[in-house]
Amino acid sequence: MNEILKLDKISLVYHTENGEISALDNVSFSVRRGEFVAIIGPSGCGKTSILSIVAGLIKPSGGKVYINGKENEKPSENIGYMLQKDELFPWRTIEKNAFLPLEIKRIKDPSYKEKLYALFKKYGLREFRKSYPSQLSGGMRQRAALIRTLASSPDLLLLDEPFSALDYQTRISVCNDVYDIIKKENKTAILVTHDISEAISTADRILVMSKRPSKVINVHDIDTDKTLSPLKRRESTNFSAWFERLWRELNYENK
């Protein structure tokens, strides 16, 4: 099965005391195994809602989500969700934080922990395993959060603006690190972001959403050199062309 995720005519309506808001309207797309897909759109367009629906946290008002060809409604082990902030628990060591998904999912198999130790070593957190989150820098914390996300060996990673809480310098380097880890571990990823350049520098494919009620208005295959790191890709010649194109597209839709 080459298609890891498929959204079929997803719609979402919020009910509030002031009435109902149509957040998503007939959103359909699919993601291939190993692909890095970025979703961009104006703020408040329901980008995060798409991830919440895929993760099984909220039920869509209509449509279906298929993971590996099977319908999915509940949080699944196949999915790792990475949030805007690292959300590491300050009372747990980095290691205990990374083990959290195993505790929640009651995974006893020791091979999972060994894999985590290997990840700590590989991505420079070995000496900090026994440290508390407050003793680490923002970038290291985000790396630790990614390792936690990888704990239950999910195939599909959902990244909800995972770098937006970091300062610009850290943001670019952590984006590089996270991209590197995702590629090396052969994961499929969906990145939701409002940062066009972040999307171009990481994604194989970019989905552009309209404002509410959101639809997928365009899908672009990004033709930058995929062997380059996100940082290097920012220097490639077609980067600025893509930037301008997407920027216009978003702005035109926002009118």
Add this chain to the structure above:
Amino acid sequence: MKTNEKFSREHILYMRRKKLNGLFIAAMRLIILAALFAGWEIAAKTGAIDPFLMSSPSRIAKTIKNLIISGNLWTHIGVTLTETVAGFLIATAAGTLIAILLWWSENLRKIAEPYIIVLNSLPKIALGPIIIVWFGSGAKSIIFMAVIITLIVTIISMQNAFLSCDNGKIMLMRSLGASKLQILTKLILPYSVPSFISCLKINVGMAWIGSIMGEYLTSRQGIGYLIVYGGQVFKLDLVMASTVILCVLAGAMYALVALVEKIATRR
């Protein structure tokens, strides 16, 4: 300091200044206490104040000594301490449990809200007569008084602590497929440990208010009883001596909670 050679001269000076400052503060505390008692004693001896109305440190010491000799002191301390600790433990446990229930069910929280607000604003002493009628004149009434005074505060502060846990962390737990019980035990409870400890500190004071107030209402033993009795028969020495004992006991209980805090937050 064994590792002196590792530090710069400035750092050693800084450490020394810090240490000196700590000593200065401790010394000042003792000096103020000593000066207060000495001034009091001198004023009483020279007749500047009336020792019959104001008592004096030497008279307090003598009263405490007599209480020890007659063997009554330990009974009184034992009674009040039991009431206070019982009230403190019952109210803290029950309050935390109720707060957990209120966290668990949003509807229950909304239904209970006005009741909690009213109970919080109500001066609990007003319930005194009812409590005596229901529980009789004895330790049970006093413990109940300590419990109701401490309970409401515990519910409110623990519920606020539980609800202040950030949404992102709850989202994370939910995305991992955590059950509500797992969210409670792995996130909400450990997250609320610092609030719980500050709640304990407040509860120490609350439980003392409750037990002494209870003893004012109805008692034949205890520190609160000694104070009321001393007041009624105009034995200010007894009132002052009991107050001093109360200060020591309350301080000791607080120190115990502070010790618990140190152990619980050790990293």
